[in-house]
Amino acid sequence: MDVETTLKVQNLQARYIQALDDDRLEDWPNFFTDQCRYLVTTADNLAQGLPLGLIYATSRAMLRDRVRSLRDANVYEAQRYRHMIGPPVLEKGEGGLVHARTNFMVARIMHTGETLLFATGRYDDRIAPEEPQGPRFREKVVVIDSRVVDTLLAIPL
């Protein structure tokens, strides 16, 4: 993969996790193409070929709905995430998409100060590199390593 594409992908992913960690949830859907696929699943479901997700969206509108629900409807204690991602491994995908596989760890910091290693896993991203506004996720599959989630999963990964 050429250096320019690599930097583009890394920049997209860095801005993506910063938006989440800075509580700019309203920006989160804008990292995706209009028609997109966002799936949070477990490594165990994936290994068994089971399609179930913890969060599943098939359009940017659905991602916006989730943000509005998190802001206006759902009740959960104040909390933040801190994402750490590794360098992506890139491959050319179909239709000019770039396939990026990236490890992540997410700490969850509760308002009480309690800090937990909340999730580890990998992003399987299909990235459209030449969108008018810059590169965007066409697909983001978040594969969490554990099948157990502590208490609840409110903020997206």
Add this chain to the structure above:
Amino acid sequence: MDSAIRQWPADGVTRVPYWVYSDRDLFEDEQARVFRGPTWNFLCLEAELPKPNCYRTSAVGAMPVVVTRDSEGRLNAFENRCAHRGSLLCINERGEARDIVCVYHNWSYDLAGNLTAVAFRKGMGGKGGMPPDARPDENPPRKLRVDTIGGLIFGTLDAGAPPLETYLGPEIVKGIRRVMRAPVRVLGSYSQMLHSNWKLYMENVKDSYHASLLHTFFTTFRLNRLSQKGGLVISEGGGNHISYSLAADTGGKEYEQAGMRAAQEGFGLEAPEMLRHVDEYGDGVGLQILSVFPTFVLQQTRNSLAVRRLVTHGLEKTELVWTIFGFEDDDAAMTERRLQQANLIGPAGYISMEDGAAPGFVQRGVNTAADVLSVVEMGGRGISSDDTRVTEASVRGFWTFYRARMGL
């Protein structure tokens, strides 16, 4: 625990003392009297044991168990503990096997949990081994009596438990058969770790009063307004329940008039296709939550179907295991519907996420209030079925059944 404190209040089940959530001795008593007592515990779906010679692990309360389908296709369940030194027999969640071999010293069992071989029982070269009169199977893994209904596998450790369908009661049997209408196809599973006592989650499940107040997504999109037609069915003795509502919206303004947080006028989804459902049962029921004492839940939220069970890891640590399913006869569109509507449930569910936290809120609130009582008087003081869900009757039913099991 001081037995003077451990007296149920005179007001009966309209009052619940907070020590029930924080007493360590009580937790141990429950393992014996509730989970290993004359109750039926949900173990797993038959679909999770799809062919002969396979197993999966599960739990009854805190006790690890193995559930198997043997070479004849028969279902068995037994304690996941070797007769020898007590090691877990199965350390994987699921697998295929013709026999179960303990990893520690290779003691072998058949799929019904009978000890069949002891490694080096006669020693080697005339040395070592067990005495001829030894009884290696003196403390075998405890066997469960197993029965099924609609593809759900239940087990009990108590020979005195009534037959499963008697334990469930006719209304619950009907409610289970309604949902489990065809052979099951598992779509996936996950768990939530709850920082609360197991009973707080079961109260939450049985509490039809909280649903539209805590879960504002539910109400805002008119999935579960209390003004919608629905009701509550409670089995004899109070242990099992069904809460249901019709999918149609009667357009009631009770919430708006009360000025409650739940009703936010004009709140709509940009992508409502997530919620689009078909009336697959043909009865207009959009929501059916069914529970069986102690810790089983069968849920139909529109086309989202799930079984839930609890593993009581500790006094204040409870694992909520979800298995989401459809049916073998589902077409691709139905499967997609179920996957979309799975956004409503689970740890990230629009309507379920709060249920992971609310029991913990109570636990944190009452840990220093052991001798204080909670008030459970919505819908009166009884435990009978009703055509309203603005009631805590099934919570009182839970405690009625619980007290009988516990002798409290």
